[in-house]
Amino acid sequence: MIDDWIGHHHSHRDSPVSRLSARLKLGAALVIIVVTVLVPPRAVDWFVGASSLLLVVTVLSRIPLLFLMKRLAWLSPLVLSVALVNALQPTARGGWGAVAAKSTICLLTIILVSNTTPFSQILRVLKAVRVPGLLITTLALMHRYLFVLVEEAERMRRARASRTFTRRRGARWQALSTVVGQLFVRASERAERIYDAMCARGWR
Helix, strand or coil, rough: HHHHHHCCCCCCCCCCCCCCCHHHHHHHHHHHHHHHHHHCCCCCCHHHHHHHHHHHHHHCCCCCCHHHHHHHHHHHHHHHHHHHHHHCCCCCCHHHHHHHHHHHHHHHHHHHHHHHCCHHHHHHHHHHCCCCCCHHHHHHHHHHHHHHHHHHHHHHHHHHHCCCCCHHHHHHHHHHHHHHHHCCCHHHHHHHHHHHHHHHHHCC
């Protein structure tokens, strides 16, 4: 099953970066993330250099800037939360800015790699470096059925919106909470059905 998924290719925007080896991109991303995490907060040269490199990669990857900014906006609460926790530490001494910069660089690196490398190639690299097969299978299934859950959530949202005749913000939040709860129940039921169907077909 996992070999079939690894052999499946997803379409990505053609660019000089997307044509690079997946192993090279993952290795470079790992180096950038590890070094960014380990360097001291006063290593301004590294932050500037890494940011400049990521800016060049962004241009070469031909990813729309608006798309990139939206992805960062979705993940910005995570960056702000990490920076806030660090700022509240008694020994922080203004290091929260460096923590925010580190988190942003790491997130941008992950976004660039994920949007220039088909997920099947990432799985193939993980298999080549002997990552446990159970973990690779879990990642493959999670990636496959994440889109199913997104489609299900969108259908439920549209159905709920078509039955809601008020524009009050409180009603919107109540509808959203209802959709989330129902989605959890449906996802659990669907996961059980999928698991039973896979077991019936000999999957282990």
